[in-house]
Amino acid sequence: MRSDNLKKGDRRAPHRSLLKGLGFVNEEMDKPIIGIANSFNEIIPGHVHLQTLVQSVKDGIRMAGGVPMEFNTIGICDGLAMNHIGMKYSLVTRQIVADSIEATAMATPFDAIVFIPNCDKVVPGMLMAAARLNIPSIFISGGAMLAGVYKGKKIGLSNVFEYVGQFESGKMTAKELNMVEDMACPTCGSCSGMYTANTMNCLTEALGMGLPGNGTVPAVFSERLRLAKKAGMQILEILKADLKPKDIMTKEAFVNAVAVDMALGGSTNTALHLPAVAHDAGVKLTIDDFNEIAARVPQLCKLSPSGEYFIEDLYRAGGVTAVMRRLLENGELDGTQKTVALKTQEELCKEAYINDEDVIKPWDKPAYAGGGLAVLKGNLAELGSVVKAGAVADEMQVHSGPAKVYNSEEEAVDGILGGKVKSGDVVVIRYEGPKGGPGMREMLTPTSVIAGMGLDKEVALLTDGRFSGATRGASIGHVCPEAAVGGTIAVVRDGDIIEIDIPNRTLNVKLSDEEIAARKAELKPYEPEVTGYLKKYALHVGSAVNGAIEEY
Structure with missing residues (x-):
């Protein structure tokens, strides 16, 4: 046994002594x-x-x-x-x-x-x-x-984030928001x-x-x-x-x-x-x-x-x-x-059984015709990007709109709540990738605020960061290459037209190759202002396209 390195032989007497200090008895040594x-x-x-x-x-x-x-x-x-x-x-x-x-x-x-x-x-x-x-x-x-229950409807943590958007837009009172926060997480466990x-x-x-x-x-x-x-x-x-x-x-x-x-x-x-x-x-x-x-x-x-x-x-x-x-x-x-x-x-x-075909739908009557996730590529995501396709409204499966560009999540939330994002826009949140963030933050707050304001069928979001598993809507994350390493997302400007086609798996910005190259030539090297573990992480983390694993 592998544990014999702790227990067997005369030379392991010190090891056994330490185990006995933990309360081990001789009968446990075998x-x-x-x-x-x-x-x-x-x-x-x-x-x-x-x-x-x-x-x-x-x-x-x-x-x-x-x-x-x-x-x-x-x-x-x-x-x-x-x-x-x-x-x-x-x-x-x-x-x-x-x-x-x-x-x-x-x-x-x-x-x-x-x-x-x-x-x-x-x-x-x-x-x-x-x-x-x-x-x-x-x-x-x-x-x-x-799950929690509010007004006869099951709710979870993602609903609370969205209700913040409803509160901010005047669609929900402070009392109602307080009731929801009391009810959404009724037990221990991973969010419902x-x-x-x-x-x-x-x-x-x-x-x-x-x-x-x-x-x-x-x-x-x-x-x-x-x-x-x-x-x-x-x-x-x-x-x-x-x-x-x-x-x-x-x-x-x-x-x-x-x-x-x-x-x-x-x-x-x-x-x-x-x-x-x-x-x-x-x-x-x-x-x-x-x-x-x-x-x-x-x-x-x-x-x-x-x-x-x-x-x-x-x-x-x-x-x-x-x-x-x-x-x-x-x-x-x-x-x-x-x-x-x-x-x-x-x-x-x-040995398994299917007890409810509303929850686990028949193969020929699926909830969504394709798989739940889709990888999009194009001149805005040459290596790829990821969207929860099955959570995107039909009207947003194909979308073209002007970019509203923000260099952090905080900027984006301020812009959304400040009324700067309009129907049809594509919110771009960059410098939030594995290296650029660093740490590749989840963007649940901006996506939830958009949904809570009723714009999730009218506004798309894309980022070189991540979106929470609690996110729905046209939220495209993991855009690679990320902004911090000079990806195209770094040169997108307000008003540039972004074209999203989920069925055909494409994500593009309507710019010529020459214009993209010219803008990239003007980019300055980016280094996040971090210390400690985040600095070490930023130095070694690889691309999201490969799982954001550390590379040495």
């Missing part, structure tokens, strides 16, 4: 040591309950004959970090999570690891760590928050829609790294505790089978995950996270793969923020395995792929 990478903190609603969940994991490990050893990693709440400097630190934590777990697990040779993530950057960071370590692993997420956290938890199932239910069982259900206990028990079976993450996370598994992503209408952030995880797994996954799969797989689920249903509804409709069953039946899922359940995806799909 048992497998199972690491538990926990992301509990009192900052994030999705993580505040994880101490209860980890106890169930430990119970399961002990029941199956293992010895649990828990350690923690960091986490940031994207909602709390939104629309201020804190959001610059969100994406960078994905790397910190991966690095800290790698370091801990290499210094402490566990035989296997149970990963307990829940929110946006923690899930992919832990998947990256699992791929790097490549020892038997299983994921059990904290589960989704239940198909935002980034829940998308990634669902895709962890699709990759084969989580048991069925990992992505959709609500955080407050006792079933979540039972699933955690099963995960603790199952890791010993995975260890016996010597099944490792790279055995599971193959290229075919990533294709499965992207197909499920398209069917769910997931967050645009998956175009950052899945390629980054694939990179650490030794698999090449590109945004062109996303477009290729989107051409074959329709969006079957219309979940918040682009629809009326929430994760709890997907859970009751049959969950991720039900969606995968739909894909398998239509030839768009590789059922031979391995899973931590020690069954193939096909075997798991055969």
Whole structure:
């Protein structure tokens, strides 16, 4: 066993002495040591309950004959970090999570690891760590928050951001806004829609790294505790089978995950996270793969923020395995792929049921004819850009309008709330990319304000930063090359006509090649005014088109 480096032989007497200082008894020295990478903190609603969940994991490990050893990693709440400097630190934590777990697990040779993530950057960071370590692993997420209810309608966090726009435009009173903020987040758990956290938890199932239910069982259900206990028990079976993450996370598994992503209408952030995880797994996954799969797989689920249903509804409709069953039946899922359940995806799909065809729509009657995400290219995004196509109104699928250019999110919000953005405009927010931000901030506030003001079917937004998984509308992010490295987005001026064609996957500014080249020749080198970790990040982070991974 890997943990014999801690426990076996005369030369390990000092190591055993330290273990006994932790409370180990001799009888535990012959048992497998199972690491538990926990992301509990009192900052994030999705993580505040994880101490209860980890106890169930430990119970399961002990029941199956293992010895649990828990350690923690960091986490940031994207909602709390939104629309201020804190959001610059969100994406960078994905790397910190991966690095800290790698370091801990290499210094402490566990035989296997149970990963307990829940929110946006923690899930992919832990998947990256699992791929790097490549020892038997299983994921059990904290589960989704239940939706709130306001005036008989289910609501989530994204609605609160949009209601701010309604309040600012006089469509909602301060009392109503206060009522909404009291009701939108009624329980612990990752925010209740198909935002980034829940998308990634669902895709962890699709990759084969989580048991069925990992992505959709609500955080407050006792079933979540039972699933955690099963995960603790199952890791010993995975260890016996010597099944490792790279055995599971193959290229075919990533294709499965992207197909499920398209069917769910997931967050645009998956175009950052899945390629980054694939990179650490030794698999090449590109945004062109996303477009290729989107051409074959329709969006079957219309979940918040682009629809009326929430994760709890997907859970009751049959969950991720039900969606995968739909894909398998239509030839768009590789059922031979391995899973931590020690069954193939096909075997798991055969056990699944589809309980609600309003939530998981029939293949021939999809919510959106194409996949939920689309990659657009053109002279404004030569390497690519990403939009949640299934969340864009029909009238904005093809749009041409004058640019309103802002060099930061704060400038854009001030301009929108100041009445400077009119119907038909294309709001351009630049110098918010991985290097330029740095940190590639999410732009939920500007998109939500636009939606709240009733302009989401009239105004488009594009940025070299990101859009939150809670975003809907014609919001195009990840524009590459970014402004900070001299991409075309850096030379767009107010009034330039921008042409968006989502069905044909194009994004262009109506300028000649000569005019673009002349403007670029006038650009001055850009360096963000940052210190500390952000300076280090800006020096090493790569393009969003490759997952914004660190490059050395």
